[in-house]
Amino acid sequence: MQRYFAKEKINDEFILQDDDLYHIKTVMRMKNGGQVEVVYENNVYLCNLNIDSSIHIIVDSILEKRENNEPEVILVLPFLKEQKIDLILQKGTELGINKFIFIETERTIVKVDEKKEQSKLDRWSRICKEASEQSMRTDIPTVEILRDKEALGQMDGLKLLCSTKERDKTIKNFLKNNTKCDKIILMIGPEGGLSSKEEMYFENKGFAKITLGTQIMRVETVPIFLASIIRYEYME
Amino acid sequence: MQRYFAKEKINDEFILQDDDLYHIKTVMRMKNGGQVEVVYENNVYLCNLNIDSSIHIIVDSILEKRENNEPEVILVLPFLKEQKIDLILQKGTELGINKFIFIETERTIVKVDEKKEQSKLDRWSRICKEASEQSMRTDIPTVEILRDKEALGQMDGLKLLCSTKERDKTIKNFLKNNTKCDKIILMIGPEGGLSSKEEMYFENKGFAKITLGTQIMRVETVPIFLASIIRYEYME
Numbered sequence: 001m002q003r004y005f006a007k008e009k010i011n012d013e014f015i016l017q018d019d020d021l022y023h024i025k026t027v028m029r030m031k032n033g034g035q036v037e038v039v040y041e042n043n044v045y046l047c048n049l050n051i052d053s054s055i056h057i058i059v060d061s062i063l064e065k066r067e068n069n070e071p072e073v074i075l076v077l078p079f080l081k082e083q084k085i086d087l088i089l090q091k092g093t094e095l096g097i098n099k100f101i102f103i104e105t106e107r108t109i110v111k112v113d114e115k116k117e118q119s120k121l122d123r124w125s126r127i128c129k130e131a132s133e134q135s136m137r138t139d140i141p142t143v144e145i146l147r148d149k150e151a152l153g154q155m156d157g158l159k160l161l162c163s164t165k166e167r168d169k170t171i172k173n174f175l176k177n178n179t180k181c182d183k184i185i186l187m188i189g190p191e192g193g194l195s196s197k198e199e200m201y202f203e204n205k206g207f208a209k210i211t212l213g214t215q216i217m218r219v220e221t222v223p224i225f226l227a228s229i230i231r232y233e234y235m236e
Numbered sequence: 237m238q239r240y241f242a243k244e245k246i247n248d249e250f251i252l253q254d255d256d257l258y259h260i261k262t263v264m265r266m267k268n269g270g271q272v273e274v275v276y277e278n279n280v281y282l283c284n285l286n287i288d289s290s291i292h293i294i295v296d297s298i299l300e301k302r303e304n305n306e307p308e309v310i311l312v313l314p315f316l317k318e319q320k321i322d323l324i325l326q327k328g329t330e331l332g333i334n335k336f337i338f339i340e341t342e343r344t345i346v347k348v349d350e351k352k353e354q355s356k357l358d359r360w361s362r363i364c365k366e367a368s369e370q371s372m373r374t375d376i377p378t379v380e381i382l383r384d385k386e387a388l389g390q391m392d393g394l395k396l397l398c399s400t401k402e403r404d405k406t407i408k409n410f411l412k413n414n415t416k417c418d419k420i421i422l423m424i425g426p427e428g429g430l431s432s433k434e435e436m437y438f439e440n441k442g443f444a445k446i447t448l449g450t451q452i453m454r455v456e457t458v459p460i461f462l463a464s465i466i467r468y469e470y471m472e
Contacts, residue, residue, distance in 0.1 A: 094453050095461065135452045172471045213471055216371045217330050221460075225331065228464035235408045235449055 002028060003037040003044070003133045005140060006057075014038045014047065014057040024049065042138045070234045072183045074099040075223050076152065078190040079110040084220040089124055093131035093141050095227035100124070100143045103152075107192045117145055153205035157183030161202050162222060163209040164193035171210045171226070175233045184230060188222050238264060239273040239280075239369045241376060242293075250274045250283065250293040260285065278374045306470045308419045310335040311459050312388065314426040315346040320456040325360055329367035329377050331463035336360070336379045339388075343428045353381055389441035393419030397438050398458060399445040400429035407446045407462070411469045420466060424458050 004024075006014035016024075016038070024030050034049045038057060047057045075097050077088065089100060104111070112120055124143040132140045146152070152159075158181045160174055178184075187194075187207060194202070199209060217225060240260075242250035252260075252274070260266050270285045274293055283293045311333050313324065325336060340347070348356055360379045368376045382388070388395075394417045396410060414420075423430075423443060430438070435445060453461060 091457055091460070094451070094457050096451065134454065137451070170471055172468060213467070215330070215332065215373070215467075218370065221327055221330050224327070224457075224460055225464045225467070228461045229468040231449070231451075231461075232408060232465040232468065235406055 001035060001037050001046075003039060003136055005129060005133065006038050006040040009040050012058060013050075014040060014045070016057065025051070039138050044138055070096055070231065071181050072098045072157070073227065073230055074101060074155075074157070074183070074185045075226070076101045076103060076146075076185060076187040077223065078103060078105040078108045078188075079112050080190065080219060081110060085124065086127055087220050088223050089127045089141075089143070090131045091224045092227050093128045093137065094135040095224065096137075096231050097223070097227050098139070098141050100128075100141060102143070102145045103149055104147070105190055106195045106198055107190050109190070112145065114147075121145065149201075149205075152185075152187075152202070152207075155185055157181065157185050159185045159187075159205075159207040160210050161187045161194070161199065161207040162189065162212060162226075163199055164189070165196065165199065166209040166211045169208070169210050171212055171229065174208065174210055175230070179233070186223070186226050188219070188226075191219050237271060237273050237282075239275060239372055241365060241369065242274050242276040245276050248294060249286075250276060250281070252293065261287070275374050280374055306332060306467065307417050308334045308393075309463065309466055310337060310391075310393070310419070310421045311462070312337045312339060312382075312421060312423040313459065314339060314341045314344045314424075315348050316426065316455060317346060321360065322363055323456050324459050325363045325377075325379070326367045327460045328463050329364045329373070330371040331460065332373075332467050333459070333463050334375070334377050336364075336377060337388075338379070338381045339385055340383070341426055342431045342434055343426045345426070348381065350383075357381065385437075385441075388421075388423075388438070388443075391421055393417065393421050395421045395423075395441075395443040396446050397423045397430070397435065397443040398425065398448060398462075399435055400425070401432065401435065402445040402447045405444070405446050407448055407465065410444065410446055411466070415469070422459070422462050424455070424462075427455050 004016055004020045007017055008015040024036065030036070030049055032049060032051050036047055036049065036057070038045045038047045050058045073096060075092060077100065079102055092100065102112070121143055128141045128143060158174065158178050160171065187202060203209065212222065212225065240252055240256045243253055244251040260272065266272070266285055268285060268287050272283055272285060272293070274281045274283045286294050309332060311328060313336065315338055328336065338348070357379055364377045364379060394410065394414050396407065423438060439445065448458065448461065
């Protein structure tokens, strides 16, 4: 069944976003009484459609309440080419990442003008929302741009940095020794990796350097790999 | 350093493929004496270029000999839309898959005409070759189309089938209990999954049904997830 995220709940009715209303009416061609799933504040509701001039959705029954034992996963990543970012956001959402934080790094080639930040964030959030609906998630990952990297020092949780220099400490090591953690913050570098100076800076902010093994992956493959193995490691 | 797969070795010279020669000459603009890595029969050679009218590559020294403790990973998958197949081949190669076997399934929407098989295989093999070079693999995954599914019964190894019906037996279970296996054969279904009849057919051919958990992934994400967790599980 099709799933949509509501933007508001008024009494027993959900208010959906305009593009979702368009999807229901014009793409799905649904009629009064048709059923959809609506997600609101992490709960999933089975709903009957009540389509008037505007669309209201009447709650029918609560279908599911979210239970989540996986840790919160935050990905810190540099700006990359749009196509790579799109893939990371889509696949990362499917695989359970909860938050994407974009930063500028020394070897970042792609720059995001501060004036264009909001339109980028809107676009990226839309990709996450669509991927969340498709993969039946009950939450939508958030996306932000962080200009002041100092803030990463104040975050708590298991903080790991994918290093191109580290040879011995594998990600497996860290995950095996932290099977009860409730927040993981993963940092990846751009093509060419983080500089030694940057790695040192982030180490001082509490990040542990790790290696993903000897094989080389494209930059956009790394977060997909990371999200996969975290989901696997915390699978029942 | 740029890496190429040789098609032949004659005494101390390697013969490369025409498109690689084009890449060296025209894209990389390399000159006599320039160095590249050449992979031949799973060995990596550091080589000096000797560019004449045609290009010969003279062996300089053996740089690396492949050591591999990971199991051989074979992915059996349905025909899908080109874009999805391209992503699976590229990411699957980066993440260590050794062979891709395409089959037709009941719910396969995309058909591959037998007359067009060879041109498809050529294209797919080229994607694997490029991804192997980029990710510094010392082998290139093979790609085949299997019309007679009976043959899957004769293959040995740990045979797993991603089922949409199985609820309890997770992939984690199977990998944890088979930490010393040297061949894993993974079968995935198309959008909508394999039919019950197909699942039963493959169970009779020795495949065990598994679930990847309750979350839903797009069909092209499944093999990337699988290749990631196998790489992780067999990581030192």
